[in-house]
Amino acid sequence: MGQNKDEEPIVTKAPDEGISSPESVPSAGTIAPQDTCAPIMEAEQPPQKKQIGRYEIICLLGEGGMGQVYKAYDPSLKRYVALKILRSDEPDLIERFLREARTQAQVQHEHVCKIHEVGEADGKPDGKPFISMQYIEGKTLRDASVEMTREQKIKAIMEAAEALHAAHKLGLIHRDIKPSNIMVERAEDGSYKPYIMDFGIAREQKTPGLTVTGILIGTPAYMPPEQARGDIHNLDRRTDVYALGATLYELLCGKPPFQGNTNADIVVKVMQDEPLPLRKLNPLIPEELQTIVMKCLEKDPERRYDTARALAEDLGRFLEGEPILAHPTSIYYRLYKKARKNKTVIVSLIIALLVVLTAAGYAINLKWTANKEAELSQQLGQQIEKMENILYRAYTLPLHDTRKEKNSIREMIKGIERTSQTAGYAKAPSLYAMGRGYLALNEHEKAKGYLEEAWNLGYQKPEVAYALGRIFGALYWKHLQDLEQIDIKELRDSKRKEIERLYREPALHYLKQAKGIESVAPQFVEAQIAYYENRYDEALKKARQAYLRMPDLYEARILEGDIYNQLGLQEFWQASMNKMKNYCKKATESYSAAIEIGRSDAHGYIGVCKAKALILRTSIVETSKQLYEEALQACRQALQADPENTEAYLSQSNVYNRRAEQEFLEGMIRLIL
Numbered sequence: 001m002g003q004n005k006d007e008e009p010i011v012t013k014a015p016d017e018g019i020s021s022p023e024s025v026p027s028a029g030t031i032a033p034q035d036t037c038a039p040i041m042e043a044e045q046p047p048q049k050k051q052i053g054r055y056e057i058i059c060l061l062g063e064g065g066m067g068q069v070y071k072a073y074d075p076s077l078k079r080y081v082a083l084k085i086l087r088s089d090e091p092d093l094i095e096r097f098l099r100e101a102r103t104q105a106q107v108q109h110e111h112v113c114k115i116h117e118v119g120e121a122d123g124k125p126d127g128k129p130f131i132s133m134q135y136i137e138g139k140t141l142r143d144a145s146v147e148m149t150r151e152q153k154i155k156a157i158m159e160a161a162e163a164l165h166a167a168h169k170l171g172l173i174h175r176d177i178k179p180s181n182i183m184v185e186r187a188e189d190g191s192y193k194p195y196i197m198d199f200g201i202a203r204e205q206k207t208p209g210l211t212v213t214g215i216l217i218g219t220p221a222y223m224p225p226e227q228a229r230g231d232i233h234n235l236d237r238r239t240d241v242y243a244l245g246a247t248l249y250e251l252l253c254g255k256p257p258f259q260g261n262t263n264a265d266i267v268v269k270v271m272q273d274e275p276l277p278l279r280k281l282n283p284l285i286p287e288e289l290q291t292i293v294m295k296c297l298e299k300d301p302e303r304r305y306d307t308a309r310a311l312a313e314d315l316g317r318f319l320e321g322e323p324i325l326a327h328p329t330s331i332y333y334r335l336y337k338k339a340r341k342n343k344t345v346i347v348s349l350i351i352a353l354l355v356v357l358t359a360a361g362y363a364i365n366l367k368w369t370a371n372k373e374a375e376l377s378q379q380l381g382q383q384i385e386k387m388e389n390i391l392y393r394a395y396t397l398p399l400h401d402t403r404k405e406k407n408s409i410r411e412m413i414k415g416i417e418r419t420s421q422t423a424g425y426a427k428a429p430s431l432y433a434m435g436r437g438y439l440a441l442n443e444h445e446k447a448k449g450y451l452e453e454a455w456n457l458g459y460q461k462p463e464v465a466y467a468l469g470r471i472f473g474a475l476y477w478k479h480l481q482d483l484e485q486i487d488i489k490e491l492r493d494s495k496r497k498e499i500e501r502l503y504r505e506p507a508l509h510y511l512k513q514a515k516g517i518e519s520v521a522p523q524f525v526e527a528q529i530a531y532y533e534n535r536y537d538e539a540l541k542k543a544r545q546a547y548l549r550m551p552d553l554y555e556a557r558i559l560e561g562d563i564y565n566q567l568g569l570q571e572f573w574q575a576s577m578n579k580m581k582n583y584c585k586k587a588t589e590s591y592s593a594a595i596e597i598g599r600s601d602a603h604g605y606i607g608v609c610k611a612k613a614l615i616l617r618t619s620i621v622e623t624s625k626q627l628y629e630e631a632l633q634a635c636r637q638a639l640q641a642d643p644e645n646t647e648a649y650l651s652q653s654n655v656y657n658r659r660a661e662q663e664f665l666e667g668m669i670r671l672i673l
Contacts, residue, residue: 052130053119055083067097067128071135074116080135081116085128094129101131104199106170108396110551111163113183113195136195138186142179145251148192153251154289154315156184156194161244161312163196166552168237168308169392174199175235177243178222179250220266221256222246225299228270238301241311245296245304252289253281257297274299288324295326302378309550310518316549325518380416380433387412391440395601402600402641406441413437428459436467442645444471444478462517466525469511473528476503477562478647481610483569492573508532521546524556531563539563554597554604561590561607568614577618587611602645605638609651616658631655 050057055072061082062069072083086097098118105115114134138144145153160182164174174181176198184192218227224242226234250256257275260266275297278290292314298304305311305326314324387409394405413434420430435450448471455464479499486492511529516522527542540563547556568583591607598604612631635652638645 081132082135084131100199107167109163109166111159113197136183136185138184140180141182141184144184152192157248158312158315160194161308164240165309174240176218177240178219179247220263225271228267238304241296241305245293249293291326291328377429380429384433384436387437388440395598399599428454428457444474447471462514465510466514466517469507472503472507504532554594557590557594558603561587565611581615584611584615600641602638602642605634606648606651608634613655613658628659
């Protein structure tokens with residue numbers, strides 16, 4: 001179980017206070033392949049020899065000072081598992097051990113090792129805690145990399161980045177991503193499937209009390225400067241982006257960005273030195289790939305990819321031969337970083353700068369205001385992300401009333417408004433942040449007002465355009481559904497043209513200006529544009545590409561359902577009832593797939609309700625009762641998730657009307673017969 005110094009995980013004091021490594025439980029990420037599974041020696045025998053609870057111990061996979069990991073068999077579920085057992089009785093270590101399991105279990109993603117169970121050996125109060133997790137019959141990424149092609153290595157990091165993005169959306173930061181904490185399993189076709197392991201030192205952003213400033217946690221060779229400084233409170237998702245870049249760096253050139261004789265040596269280099277460009281070590285590495293890796297390894301978190309998903313998407317573009325969004329650092333920035341090492345140069349520059357600024361007091365004021373606006377804009381961006389993460393987390397929990405989470409969003413919006421009024425500047429960014437908050441709450445008219453005002457004040461960034469495009473698109477869809485109630489074709493066509501002018505055209509206008517936005521899957525943006533241009537086949541294709549590439553993007557499945565619903569409505573007005581029913585059934589399937597992830601998002605349930613209500617309009621009496629119950633159940637579930645959702649109430653009313661029509665028809669038939 002020996003490790004290279006570059007890979008040694010530590011939980012230590014900051015560099016100036018000395019470094020010492022703790023004992024640790026081996027992660028399932030350090031286990032050997034099945035054919036090298038170690039026999040169980042007498043001293044390593046687990047409780048009850050070769051039986052722990054219902055698990056039958058097969059062999060020892062690895063061990064550390066605190067415990068062991070065994071390969072075991074679960075006869076009740078007929079599957080192999082990795083069983084991690086804690087040796088220590090210390091309460092703090094037990095709590096950390098169990099926290100790892102709780103943290104990792106929160107992240108439901110195909111590239112995160114699944115937690116099956118947490119229990120106690122022998123089932124007794126004094127039994128040793130254990131974690132039963134998914135058994136991965138493979139190797140660590142470090143060990144497997146020697147047999148992987150460059151493309152396979154890149155794809156493994158791309159998929160690991162998507163898994164980390166899922167964790168980040170839940171507010172979790174891993175903090176110890178490295179080649180030995182990613183397992184890969186080889187498929188029959190020769191491809192590799194990665195799994196993120198070992199959330200033992202992962203941290204929830206909302207629980208700063210878990211660690212304190214001055215404590216160094218992680219593996220120095222893969223940690224960013226802010227983590228190396230022990231600056232725990234400033235770690236965020238970009239911390240893991242750096243570690244992914246350091247991991248890919250090693251996979252491509254055979255060593256991590258920084259090495260040293262001791263952990264302290266490495267920590268100093270991480271904080272002070274620049275990593276050697278990849279092409280200096282391997283000239284065969286394409287420039288675009290070097291650009292992606294070096295962007296991850298920027299000292300300043302602001303210059304890294306903003307999200308793990310943005311990194312995954314750029315890696316995807318590279319693999320597909322498309323232009324990447326990252327750009328090499330400019331010569332001016334490189335000169336600036338070199339100048340920082342020469343204090344004399346810095347002093348001279350400051351003196352010269354002060355002379356210039358003193359002669360231009362007005363310019364100083366403008367610069368100060370611009371800096372303050374930039375600072376506030378950054379804070380507002382963090383607030384926006386926090387609001388959206390709160391709702392995403394709420395929506396992916398089992399079906400429940402989400403008003404509590406939504407009320408917390410409203411309080412955050414009020415706080416943004418107060419901050420904006422107190423500051424007296426950065427009005428447009430504040431308006432944008434409030435608009436994004438109301439968009440997250442699906443209060444589209446309010447969101448539209450704030451975002452349009454921000455846009456008109458000149459705050460015309462792609463993010464603002466995308467938000468406005470989403471709002472006008474949602475309003476277009478809402479009003480389009482109202483056409484179902486109009487039976488007169490001429491009036492319906494006239495109303496449709498008005499709706500298209502008021503909502504569809506602005507939606508297209510803004511979405512086209514949002515192309516290339518880093519924070520959104522490009523296929524998802526393209527799908528929306530194609531939908532509003534009535535290119536339904538292309539829209540379905542792009543939506544499918546979006547959710548296949550990012551399985552947690554259940555909004556793409558909802559869009560797919562909306563498209564099928566719209567096609568069904570068109571066939572209804574053309575009296576093509578069989579085609580209409582087919583489209584509505586496809587819509588229901590898409591919405592149901594979205595509901596599997598967004599279990600507390602009312603949109604999926606409302607979509608099911610509308611699709612089934614449309615079929616009800618043409619169903620015969622004998623088959624309508626089940627449809628009616630299914631549609632009504634979907635509406636009730638939507639209201640359970642969002643009791644104040646007016647669209648859900650209108651959909652439910654529509655179902656009642658359809659059922660009333662059916663019962664009236666049934667009564668008429670009885671009278672005739």
